[in-house]
Amino acid sequence: MEIAYLQTPIGISEFKGDENGLVSVSVLNYEVPIGIIPEVLEDAVYQFREYFEGQRRNFDLKLSPVGTPFQKKVWELLQEIPYGKTISYLELSKRLGDPKAIRAVAAANGKNPLWIIVPCHRVIGSNGDLTGYAGGLHRKKWLLEHESPAKQMALF
Numbered sequence: 001m002e003i004a005y006l007q008t009p010i011g012i013s014e015f016k017g018d019e020n021g022l023v024s025v026s027v028l029n030y031e032v033p034i035g036i037i038p039e040v041l042e043d044a045v046y047q048f049r050e051y052f053e054g055q056r057r058n059f060d061l062k063l064s065p066v067g068t069p070f071q072k073k074v075w076e077l078l079q080e081i082p083y084g085k086t087i088s089y090l091e092l093s094k095r096l097g098d099p100k101a102i103r104a105v106a107a108a109n110g111k112n113p114l115w116i117i118v119p120c121h122r123v124i125g126s127n128g129d130l131t132g133y134a135g136g137l138h139r140k141k142w143l144l145e146h147e148s149p150a151k152q153m154a155l156f
């Protein structure tokens with residue numbers, strides 16, 4: 001398993017993967033030395049840079065996350081949420097075919113191992129609140145603002 005790190009505007013991203021695909025991308029809450037990027041992870045790091053520079057809306061990477069069949073199904077549905085859009089946990093449960101599975105869907109969302117690439121940050125509460133986010137609500141807010149089609153210019 002190869003590992004690479006990338007400094008982003010909201011923390012250091014850690015990439016793990018091999019020739020079978022990207023296994024995980026996470027954000028760290030601590031500093032690590034950023035070194036040479038293994039060849040197998042170069043494309044993932046490159047696409048992530050483009051995302052943070054506002055030049056990429058969709059990722060084209062070979063993914064190999066580890067999870068249960070139910071989790072993988074939820075993660076596949078997350079990838080269908082368009083850039084700049086949000087849906088509720090209830091809506092995600094309905095798309096899965098079971099509106100009563102909202103807690104299980106939320107739990108699977110929270111176990112998403114592919115930060116940003118599988119856009120769990122685009123799932124919000126039914127009332128519009130930014131609920132639950134493994135990377136911290138401040139990062140979820142930043143990501144949603146980053147993807148917002150209506151960028152506000154600084155006043156000062």
